[in-house]
Amino acid sequence: MRSEADLEPLFAHPSNDADRAVLTRLRQIYEAGGWVLVESAVADLPADLRWLYESDAVTLPQLAAIHKSVGATSAADLAAAVAEHRIGPLADAGPEVEERIRAALPNLRALVPRIALGRAAALAEPFLTALRATPGVAWAEPTGSLRRGEDMVGDIDILAPAADPAPVVDAVARLPQTSRVLYRSERRVYVLSERAQIAVRIPEPAHAGAPQLYLTGSIGHIASLREHAEARGMALLPSGLVAGASTITGPTEDTIYRALGLPCIPVEIRHGDGEVAAAAHGALPTLVTRGDIRGDLHMHSTYSDGRDAVETMVEASRALGYEYIAITDHSQRSAASHNLTVDDVRRQADEIAGLRQRFPTIAILHGCEVDILPDGRLDFVDQVLMRFDVVLASLHDAAGHGPDQLLKRYAAAMKHPLVSIITHPTNRMVPHRRGYDIDYDRLFEIAVETGTIIEVDGAPGHLDLDGALARRAIAAGATLVINSDCHRAELLDRQMGFGVTMARRGWVEPRHVVNTRPLEAVRDAIAAKRAH
Numbered sequence: 225m226r227s228e229a230d231l232e233p234l235f236a237h238p239s240n241d242a243d244r245a246v247l248t249r250l251r252q253i254y255e256a257g258g259w260v261l262v263e264s265a266v267a268d269l270p271a272d273l274r275w276l277y278e279s280d281a282v283t284l285p286q287l288a289a290i291h292k293s294v295g296a297t298s299a300a301d302l303a304a305a306v307a308e309h310r311i312g313p314l315a316d317a318g319p320e321v322e323e324r325i326r327a328a329l330p331n332l333r334a335l336v337p338r339i340a341l342g343r344a345a346a347l348a349e350p351f352l353t354a355l356r357a358t359p360g361v362a363w364a365e366p367t368g369s370l371r372r373g374e375d376m377v378g379d380i381d382i383l384a385p386a387a388d389p390a391p392v393v394d395a396v397a398r399l400p401q402t403s404r405v406l407y408r409s410e411r412r413v414y415v416l417s418e419r420a421q422i423a424v425r426i427p428e429p430a431h432a433g434a435p436q437l438y439l440t441g442s443i444g445h446i447a448s449l450r451e452h453a454e455a456r457g458m459a460l461l462p463s464g465l466v467a468g469a470s471t472i473t474g475p476t477e478d479t480i481y482r483a484l485g486l487p488c489i490p491v492e493i494r495h496g497d498g499e500v501a502a503a504a505h506g507a508l509p510t511l512v513t514r515g516d517i518r519g520d521l522h523m524h525s526t527y528s529d530g531r532d533a534v535e536t537m538v539e540a541s542r543a544l545g546y547e548y549i550a551i552t553d554h555s556q557r558s559a560a561s562h563n564l565t566v567d568d569v570r571r572q573a574d575e576i577a578g579l580r581q582r583f584p585t586i587a588i589l590h591g592c593e594v595d596i597l598p599d600g601r602l603d604f605v606d607q608v609l610m611r612f613d614v615v616l617a618s619l620h621d622a623a624g625h626g627p628d629q630l631l632k633r634y635a636a637a638m639k640h641p642l643v644s645i646i647t648h649p650t651n652r653m654v655p656h657r658r659g660y661d662i663d664y665d666r667l668f669e670i671a672v673e674t675g676t677i678i679e680v681d682g683a684p685g686h687l688d689l690d691g692a693l694a695r696r697a698i699a700a701g702a703t704l705v706i707n708s709d710c711h712r713a714e715l716l717d718r719q720m721g722f723g724v725t726m727a728r729r730g731w732v733e734p735r736h737v738v739n740t741r742p743l744e745a746v747r748d749a750i751a752a753k754r755a756h
Contacts, residue, residue: 342684444496
């Protein structure tokens, strides 16, 4: 909470008795509880402006002057205004304020609470659906870390170009998901939804490409693009690409990439980590897409901790156009709420055999997600594991082991001929639990040596492997599988989409992924491991 001294800049410096009386009365109001109104107003600012104020870089009058003069409502706006020296000339915010803002910006987002990707996507979805259905909206897409598919999202910003912004602002304000409107102007609206801030910008459709590119980021990617532009005698600004006397914007960001002599770089790899140089040399990977996925080899039913019956999972998978799936419920000693017993294995196998007759257009593999026990053994004996078409092995319980012992447990499972896939290798729980601190490069080497497939898990609580580890895995030569790890039929598509996003962030191509291949190729990979 701010002190009385912090509020002094809000009041004119008294130059006579009348002014002193006003200031005295304002202080009395403040002391009587008026600070609540001030704190409430600050809390309702767009998040980045609030945290800029809380960083002590600016006073409220300076913040108001900056907003009024340059239209800043986000960290991206502030960074652009500082880069173009539009803050220094302001009467209420001189050069020293600009320098304070410049110093605060690198840590500004560290103060903003981040939201797990799954929750951020769920919060954004009704807004995107409503905006896309609003007359006059050319398109609606998220920007920032949500569009890039980061596992933790720092902002939920949406771009919805429209010539007439008023109906769009009104539509957002009236949505049942909107609990309060924090800020609205002609072409921007900030609202609260389930205690999270949602920002919607409504640029002119003909010029939406520049904000789409700039607001998507990342900072490193934009910096690399700026260097590329400068080498070609151009300047990349938030307003567009300046080439001589003209500024190139366009309706989408593709226009700017083309003007830079580049293909449109996939959003998931815009890390500032060599992607611009790769694009300039024609060396960008052809990333795996959702449409490349032929089947899902990790899902759960009511035989363990899934909500839906096997038949429901099969029907939903068939509706998604899958060629094959695997039902992979938890083994007997898993910490899940309910697990497969040996008797359940027989009963489930009989049920799946019946479903194969009823659903001949989709191959249903009978599988299991078997726990790797603390002593390195698997949670079913070999005679039981041999009944399954595919066996996935997981570490769900660290059992107090350090990195070396955890790796030994993984190695023991991967050397077992019946284990085809290692699931969610870090076993992290986003955002509450960090993954295991093990030697992942060695893990990937063992996977290659043993012919074991490594999973990219799309469950929003796992998102595991993340992009960085997925990139290391394919660099080591490991084969990946992208799975949903789904426990509810209605989420099969969404969670597979998250898995594909994580893989794309790791520069993964279809050739790296086993379930982009036909069923026979999947069966061959399983058979090759069993014969290893």
